Amino acid sequence: MLAGCQVGICGVGLLGGxxxxxxxxxGMTVRGWDPDPEVLDFARERGYLAEGTDSPEALAQxxxxxxxxxxxxxxxxAGRLLAAGSGEALKGVFDVGSSKVAVGRELAALWGDRYAGLHPLAxxxxxxxxxxxxxxxxxxLCALVPFPDTAREVRDLGRELGEALGARVQEMGPAEHDALAAWGSHLPLLAASALALAAEEGRREHPDLPPLAAGGYRDGTRMAESPPWLLADLWExxxxxxxxxxxxxxxxxxxxxxxxxxxxxxxxxxxREARRRIMGEIPGRWRA
Amino acid sequence: MLAGCQVGICGVGLLGGxxxxxxxxxGMTVRGWDPDPEVLDFARERGYLAEGTDSPEALAQxxxxxxxxxxxxxxxxAGRLLAAGSGEALKGVFDVGSSKVAVGRELAALWGDRYAGLHPLAxxxxxxxxxxxxxxxxxxLCALVPFPDTAREVRDLGRELGEALGARVQEMGPAEHDALAAWGSHLPLLAASALALAAEEGRREHPDLPPLAAGGYRDGTRMAESPPWLLADLWExxxxxxxxxxxxxxxxxxxxxxxxxxxxxxxxxxxREARRRIMGEIPGRWRA
Known part of the structure; x- marks a missing residue:
């Protein structure tokens, strides 16, 4: 099913790229659209894209x-722009967003049985x-998140796509996905950002603080490096x-x-035991 | 000053070892004592110690x-046992503990001008x-923490010792040390442990949680792997x-x-900006 597909990527950032x-x-033919033309040039030069398109509509076509x-x-x-260009040939539409209920509802309204969510946790x-x-x-791990109308073939296509990315695919419903991701991924992001802000307050009182921030501070605040829109969008x-x-x-x-x-x-x-229990079951990639 | 010293290590764990x-x-002669004889055997076999001693008193002697x-x-x-064996030849005593005010007060009472705190943040x-x-x-970074009575030569010896470990030595008072370490090191440990416990509660409600815990969970809870006595002792x-x-x-x-x-x-x-400001000033080792 996946073999031979003409793939269109809308938004060529870290994940899309x-x-x-x-x-x-x-060996697949991949086209892309991004609001930033330099991004498309870069992705073409690197061989990530066969070509960039002039608009989301052209990409969908x-x-x-x-x-x-x-x-x-x-x-x-983005979905509304793409839907305006997509025709009957379209086999499947997947988004890689990190929350599914709200966004998926919008996308399923546009594409019905051809849409499913896909969330590779990387x-x-x-x-x-x-x-x-x-x-x-x-x-x-790549969560495959079908909606009530998602067609059987689209679920299969999503599974094939996740596996082609090198991920282990696990199917779950949108509400379940969002609850699990809140604990396993979104809360750690929020906690990391709050820790960075708290340390900044400590630093105002104690300007000599930074040298005493070591590996614990670095690791505990690493997620705070995420793009700021991410936490805002998750909260929304x-x-x-x-x-x-x-x-x-x-x-x-x-x-x-x-x-x-x-x-x-x-x-x-x-x-410590709690951490070990979860670490023992998370994808091998993250255990180091 | 450091050259030629007969060094005694009391407690041969990760830091002492x-x-x-x-x-x-x-090329220095290092002896050690540890309540676990197997630890001493291991450290001797690896060449970390020239010999193990039978008691803290023998080590001090x-x-x-x-x-x-x-x-x-x-x-x-440990200080009381060592003090019972230490004589006039003793030039300096340093502890590598991660808080200084309370512990240093006890050790300074035993050794007076020959004691200073030393905290390599690793x-x-x-x-x-x-x-x-x-x-x-x-x-x-290695914090050198003199107490009011610490002799000039003992501060110099502590600085030489920290530098011999490969660290950058920074001198500060005990109260300042403990305030800075609370923000830069002890709070990240506490926050990581709390995040692990919160995720465990989430897991009780959602048994499928672990696969969705990825790099953010791993990094955000890494410090929870510290030995449990550490947080208890820091709280004390x-x-x-x-x-x-x-x-x-x-x-x-x-x-x-x-x-x-x-x-x-x-x-x-x-x-994110707060994190970057502190990361820009922390020891190079922790920036990756």
């Missing part, structure tokens, strides 16, 4: 498989096409689940606050 | 420079001698400063909770 690089390296990789908050608008600091690579998704599209996770996190921190020193050891031990 | 490995590799690398909560007791998961290495402290010995940092962190999270989606972008952007 990496999907393009992977599929092109496997030339494609029978569409991958929407615009920022989460722009997927709805990323990298400095999220532009310049950091893209064909192996970005190697060994990661997955606010209920993310707030639920945030509230639990605050409760855990508040409970810690009231612990006697002799109880902290057991608390820290439970935390 | 790495100090021993480093100094031995530079054979040393004119002592490095206390027991867990933070056992440094006071670590590694799996904190035992089996993970020790001579280059653990390469490129890290640096509770006031750590609670202050924790309270600010909770305030930041609570404030986020009430943000409108359109304000989250600016918030996340401030967080």
């Amino acid at each position: 990496s999907v393009a690089a992977r599929l092109s390296s496997r 030339a494609s029978d498989l569409l991958v929407l990789a615009a920022p989460l908050g722009q997927l709805g608008e 990323g990298r600091e400095g999220g532009t096409v310049r950091r893209a690579s064909a192996d970005l998704f190697e060994g990661c 599209t997955n606010g209920v689940e993310l707030r639920r996770a945030l509230d639990r996190y605050i409760v855990v921190l508040e409970a810690f606050r009231d612990l006697a020193p002799q109880d902290v050891w057991a608390w820290a031990e439970r935390a | 790495s100090v021993a490995a480093r100094l031995s590799s530079r 054979a040393s004119d420079l002592l490095v206390l690398a027991a867990p933070l909560g056992q440094l006071g007791e 670590g590694r998961e799996g904190g035992t001698v089996r993970r020790a290495s001579a280059d653990l402290f390469e490129g890290c 010995t640096n509770g006031v400063e750590l609670r202050r940092a924790l309270d600010r962190y909770i305030v930041v999270l609570e404030a986020f909770r009430d943000l409108a989606p359109q304000d989250v972008w600016a918030w996340a952007e401030r967080a």
Whole structure:
């Protein structure tokens, strides 16, 4: 099914560029559109794209498989532009956004049984096409998120696409996806950003702080390097689940606050065991 | 001053073992004591120690420079045992604990002008001698923490010792050290452990969570792999400063909770800038 597809990538950033690089390296014909013409030039020069198109409509016309990789908050608008150009030849449409319920509802309204969500859980600091690579998704988990109307063949196509990226594909519903992602991915992003802001306040009081920030600060705040629109879009599209996770996190921190020193050891031990249990089950790629 | 010293390491774990490995590799004579005889055997076989001693008292007798690398909560007791054996030849005593005010007060009471704190900010998961290495402290910051009575020569000796470990030495007072470490190091540890516990609660509700925990979860909880006694000891010995940092962190999270989606972008952007400012000033070793 996937073999022979004319693939169109809308939004050629880190994720879109990496999907393009992977599929092109496997001999597929990949076209792309991006609001930034320099991005298209770069992706063509690198061989990620066979060609760039002049508009989303032109991209949709030339494609029978569409991958929407615009920022989460722009997927709805990108979808409307693409839908205006897509015809009967279109076999499947997939978005790679990190939340699914709200965005998927919009995209399913445009494409009905030809749409499914696809979320490869991989990323990298400095999220532009310049950091893209064909192996970005190697060994990661890719959530395949069908909607009620998604056709059987489109689910199969999505699975084939995820596997072509090098990922392990797991199917789940949109609400389930968003709840799981809130805990496993969106809350860590929020916590990292809050830790960076808290440390900045500490730094105002203690200008000599930075030298004493070591590996723990670096790792604990790494996700704060994500593009700022991401957290805003997640709060907009997955606010209920993310707030639920945030509230639990605050409760855990508040409970810690009231612990006697002799109880902290057991608390820290439970935390370490909890981490190990989840680390033991996450995709191998992330265990190092 | 350092050259020719007979060095004694009390507590041969990750830090003590790495100090021993480093100094031995530079031709110094290093002895060690540890409550676990197998640890001493391992350290001798690896060449980290010239010999193990039978007791802290015997170690002190054979040393004119002592490095206390027991867990933070056992440094006071270790100090009392060592002091019973140490004589006039002793030139300097340094502990490598991660908080200084409370522990240093005890050690300064035992050794007066011959004591100073030394805190090389480096670590590694799996904190035992089996993970020790001579280059653990390469490129890290080492806080040199003199107390009011510390002799000039002992400060110089501490600086020489920190530099011999490959670290950049920065002198600061005990209260300043503990405040800075609370923000830059102890809060990230606490936040990581709390994130692991919160995710565990999420997992009880959503057993399928682990596959969706990716790099953000891994990095954000990495510090939760620290030995559980560490957080307990920090809460005991640096509770006031750590609670202050924790309270600010909770305030930041609570404030986020009430943000409108359109304000989250600016918030996340401030967080990213805050991270970059501190990352730009932390020791090169931790920037990757």
